[in-house]
Amino acid sequence: MIRLVLAIAFLISMTAVAEIQVPEDCIDHAYPCLIRADNMFSFKQGNLNIRLTPKSILKITKENKQLNLELLTGRMSVNELTSSEETMTVNSVLMESSEFMVKRDHDELDLLSLTKFTRTHYLINVQENIPVRVRSNFLSKSEFIDFTRYYFSSIKDFKGFLTSTESKWAVEFQKQNESQTKALMRSVASEEKASEERIRQEQEKAQALKKAKEELFFRTFRR
Numbered sequence: 214m215i216r217l218v219l220a221i222a223f224l225i226s227m228t229a230v231a232e233i234q235v236p237e238d239c240i241d242h243a244y245p246c247l248i249r250a251d252n253m254f255s256f257k258q259g260n261l262n263i264r265l266t267p268k269s270i271l272k273i274t275k276e277n278k279q280l281n282l283e284l285l286t287g288r289m290s291v292n293e294l295t296s297s298e299e300t301m302t303v304n305s306v307l308m309e310s311s312e313f314m315v316k317r318d319h320d321e322l323d324l325l326s327l328t329k330f331t332r333t334h335y336l337i338n339v340q341e342n343i344p345v346r347v348r349s350n351f352l353s354k355s356e357f358i359d360f361t362r363y364y365f366s367s368i369k370d371f372k373g374f375l376t377s378t379e380s381k382w383a384v385e386f387q388k389q390n391e392s393q394t395k396a397l398m399r400s401v402a403s404e405e406k407a408s409e410e411r412i413r414q415e416q417e418k419a420q421a422l423k424k425a426k427e428e429l430f431f432r433t434f435r436r
Contacts, residue, residue, distance in 0.1 A: 246273040253366040262292045284317040290364045351389045
């Protein structure tokens with residue numbers, strides 16, 4: 214009986230170890246994998262290059278051809294080194310961008326696409342662990358610098374990153390301006406059309422009212 218109890222206790226302890234492993238034991242080898250980064254920590258996971266900032270915790274799971282990254286706290290940057298048939302989620306959000314940064318603070322989650330330079334903000338339902346999209350916006354240069362500066366261990370690396378992304382940001386900035394200008398023109402045209410329609414309806418009402426008054430006058434006069 215004692216041996217049976219000891220065997221069960223051993224299996225339970227082995228299961229616990231399998232669920233929460235140190236980085237060198239599970240990175241790119243076993244799932245689930247829980248990684249705690251005391252310092253800036255970079256590693257490769259399949260075709261991805263992942264970097265965690267200090268005090269960040271990341272859980273990695275995999276289901277068939279879908280890799281699931283769940284940032285529990287802190288910040289993470291991900292860069293796809295080669296194309297892959299696998300899909301990827303970050304905190305249950307299906308990712309389309311192959312290069313992005315993530316920030317998790319309690320029940321708030323920010324995903325920054327480094328191809329579109331848009332930051333999408335989510336609120337996480339703690340009970341169901343489901344992110345709910347709140348807003349998405351293109352980052353100005355100052356906002357982009359402020360968000361990304363935490364992901365690098367040296368000023369030199371950060372400056373190199375900014376230099377490599379400056380031209381891409383400028384292209385997207387131009388696209389955003391063109392898109393906003395077109396949207397504004399459509400809005401103005403729509404408002405002009407609506408204004409013309411209101412004037413037309415008011416004129417029709419005025420004509421109908423005038424005609425009704427005239428008919429009332431003639432009926433009264435004929436009596």
